[in-house]
Amino acid sequence: MSDAVMTDAVMTDPAIADAVTDVQAMLDVISVQAVWCVPIRNGLGDITDFEVRAASPDAIDVHGRSGKELIGVRTLAMYPSVLDTPLWQSYLRVMRTGEPEEVIRYEHMEAVRGIPHRSIYTVKASRLRDGLLQVWTRHDDEERLAARQAHTERLGSLGWGRWDFVTGEAEWSPQLYLIHGRDPADGPLELEGYRAITHPDDYSVVENAVAELTTADGPYEFEFRIRVGGAYRYIRATAELSRDATGRPIEMHGVLQDVTDWRRTADQLMTVRQRLEEESQLTSHLQHIIMPVQDEPVVLPGMRVAARYDPAETAPLGGDWYQAIALNDDEVLLAIGDVAGHGVAAASAMAKLRHAITGLAFAHHDPAETLVALNRLLRRMRPDVLATAIVARYQPRSRTLTWTHAGHPPMLLVRGDKVRRLLHPGVLLGVFDEVAYTTASVRLEPGDLLLMFTDGLIELPGRDLFDGLDILSSTIEETMRTAPGDPLTAVTDVLTPSNTSDDTCILVARITPNNLEVS
Template sequence: MPSHLSADRPAAQPPGRGSVEALISQTRRLKGDVDAVRRDAQNDGTDGTGPRERWQRALYDLALHQLNDLDEHLAQLRDGPPPAPAAAPVLAARGEAAPGSLLSRVGSAEWNLLTDGASWSGELYEILGVDPAAPALTLDELPSLVLDDDRPGLTSMVTDCLVDAKPIDGEFRVMRPDGAVRTVHMMGEPVLGTDGSTASMWAVLRDVSELRRSQRTVRETSDSLQRHRQQTQTEHRLAVELQEAVLPPWRGSLRLPRRGPQTLDLAAHYLPSATSTLIGGDWYDALELADGDTLLSVGDLTGHGVTVTSGMAMLLGALRGMAMAGTEPGHLMALLNQLLDATVQPALGSAVCCRYRPASRTLVWAQAGHPAPLLFRDGTGRMLNAPDGVLLGATSGAAYGQAEVTLRPGDLILLHTDGLVPGHSGTDALDRLLDLAERFGTARTAQDCVRTVVEEFGAIERQDDACVLIARVTSQDDARA
């Protein structure tokens, strides 16, 4: 397209070849860096299907797409117009680039208002899908290629340019003969004649279909990510509220039973995971039963989120109801297993349930795939021998054993869920807990013992939530005091 004096400024002088070459080098280095980061993100071990991963992938693709465009346009600026292909004299006369040219997505046009003639570059024919042998369309004919919804916008841009000498900068969609819809970005200016009137209009038209597709993908994945975050926040809030509503409301020490001698000094604590969004199904409970016995239990329903927390609430509610009705721990575990086995959504859980009889200081307990209670006495600790019991929900018709132990004044029972000792499991975690025996022996209350556990293990970053419940057997004199 020949140079003209535009309505407001002369044509800019092209930059030197060396400076453009430097920009090309910088652009290609940046492309390599972005591509390397994208490959690292794709190989980070995730499946790439989450909203955040899709959004990141779309942004990387968009960045690389724009850098590729920039690389091509800078190379065009450096190399100048390509030579005309000998095999296509008609297209060469219009200035079309050779096949595979970097100009494949950018075309130009000039419309002469004095002669009503039009001149298009070969690239513009390709972008709009017009037969290169056909005459270039005039400004009046151009809207025939444009989708109906976009015609008023194109007409307004052209009118403002011709009448008010306003620059053109806008987009419209065209329907190619092959049925493909392409988005075209048009930038142009009026060209003034010697008398100051508008003599012609020139424009550069660029196919931005892929760029807009990438931007749309980024926008859609960003919206999806935002919805996912809002949903996650809502589920987290519901899980927290449900957990707080279900777990015992008492804080500090609790003395049970409330009627008669208060022979158990109780304290418990819930320790959240390092990622506060992972609200799990851990629970602890202490409840005075109708016959004066005391129910102690801790448990964990596998998984995280509001569904698991609601399942934990159901399980704990059933446990309380059956215990209040006098069901012994072993049979109670069998009924809880049936309950989980019958739920619509399969779930697994572990639990330990104890019934303390204050008159005889007898602890009757059963477990379902859960760490056994720890007994601390006279400055030492040991794990109680566990009766048989598989995970809740693992198999239909499972039978659960039951064990008894007689406690003494001053004895301390520690119940906990897995993960209480971060980074340790099995016998290693057990040994870490038993090492607290001496400190428990000098503690005055169950609350002091819980505080010791929290001081020892609470500050360590944990991958899962956990809870601990401690019951200290008091004497009649202690109870009256």
Template structure:
């Protein structure tokens, strides 16, 4: 390509070979570092954030590959230009194609002489446009014939501005190669002026940016998908929180039950969100005064997270309250809840502990469905109650649940946790930590003080991957009012 003169200054000389080799080496090292980051992005592609991260890494890799190739072209110099490349063999005129899957952008050059209407193309430009090097290059009037109809006006405007107003060219358009493949071409160029200041020719550098633009679209699409996923997650979390707050008991601090007659239980509870997840699960706690003066205590967990699980928990808790108000005993109550889950459209699994406390005899009748047993604290020590048989709710159709009784004494403290607080894979360790709190429970004045102690011990744990609930019931002396 001849030396290009812009309107009033000569073209700059290329940098030295040594500095270009250093830049190429730096680009290769940086590409290796980015590739290592990409390999660290594991997963099956189902996570929108992971897809976005991988797309960004791919784009960075492709751009660095382009940069290294362009620096190498700058170091090695341009390919020879000829009016029609008639003397060059196709193998010599057309460089080898990038490997399959590479986004390496081919860069070609061209000059159009306005006085002779001759055109000169580099071998790379022939390859970009998919034309045989043996055929003459297209003139400026013929060039739009390769361009998609909707982009011809854009190309015409760029060329007109360059030739008439001496404006530099910098824009993109899409071409259709003879094999029918559409490619996106980025064109940069300037007018070349003769001695009297009129435009004698126009030169341009054309770059095939099809794969680069496709990679950029992938980044944009995965980013948009991530944003939509985050918005849905925020909306779902808000709905789940609102539903959970509407269903769980509204009382804060300590609660004394029963309301009618002598108070015999001091109650407090707390919900602990998951440390690593913003999703709301199906954990619940409940304390309810029954018509016969007894008190219903229950905790449970419906597996999963999100609005669907929270709504399922609301259904389960509503059914539990209704059947308890009708006088159903804990074992039979869990059998009915199991039937309810088995009959739902969306299968679900749940665990629960259901207790009825009779204040006259201080008798606790309880049953469990695949749930951690309550912990009983008495005289400064604690122990886990022996659990009656009971499988997870929804696991087996027609399952039956045993129930057992435990006589409590004034001052006894009953602690009912959910799975999130004492997970199955570390249950013995978590229960041990709870039992170690016995001396502090013995010094506490209220059930609410005991709940605060549990929250202090477990509330900020980074390893708790699930949300949890804890319910504390403290037996107090019955007082006649």
């Protein structure tokens, strides 16, 4: 029987058709790169190729095909260099024995758009319903993620270290050497070595931290000064002990951040506080320093933007923030977020996220990559803090808005007097160590309004947030139908926080014609 005849037989086999339905349903709901293939056999029953019949949404091949675009692709027909490799032999053994196998760091060489391209994968193969399930991890993606992590550590001026009490070994990230002004050739500093570089006034702080760590059942955060060169630097440390089954400490992990510049700013703010008679004046001043708000709309490429911050009545210093800035003449960053809690701790975490998100945007991270980096930053620096955010990039040339969410209320798109919710949900920041986000895009029109806000605008005790969204949408639609003058100002002025015990950020952008835009 020829391959063509065999393929027709496979495609019309009712059992295979049922299996395709079941396997695709499974792959649709799992976050892995995976495909399920059926074997193509010759007249002697030997496997001559595999054909993809189901694929996970996250699956992507070396040519950039993803998800269901891979269905119908044959392994050797599309990737001929796989033939006679350990990977191909593994596929044949799995189909013969039924035992799953894993090929670690398989190196695949192939021309992509005429250019030789090297990719490294770890592939797990299993027999499933008379077919072959392939699940893979692409290691060059991991290497790019490691580079982005290093970039984030540099932006945040933080590094991580590990000290093994059993073997005496220690390990530092590259940024930790920079924070200490230490040559990597000298290796990590042993814990005992910190006494020699710690400011004498901070010995008690370090000793108290050691005492707390020996009894704590989680991370402990403290701040001390170390001598770097001829000056002292302020270091904020978060450390945690790992223990064996008997409870004996065997390892310590720590994240250290150089907060010298922040501390100097804080000291300057304390000087300001001494000149103020009322604490409320201080909190207002602090909020403006951390997140200044323009009194009038600002002009950015392709849009005008108005913003407002309404502090909580009971706790004026909060964690709500926004950002609206031109990255260049062709692109604008719009972002908004909410750090859980109030007071200096929430405002400090908010400032870190706001500054980090701006740096990441200038480093050409897309919104999804930015949120992954922010989540990693938050988990390392403030594992006790949760936050929500929306990050968007607008390109006025094509009038394209690309965005993603992290547990935040949706943006609203106002076109004419109709309001539409731009939904693209993702997990909160700070919940899990490893997260993934995707982006969505929409083309905007001149005159469109974009509304981003924090939950203080729509929440009330006992009321669902979606009820608040409905009321907000109705208010905006009525304003657009009846209010004279500038819609940007009219909508911004009519928005009133429903929960005055929580701070609220509001950002409204109106799309303007742009002489750079293309159809």
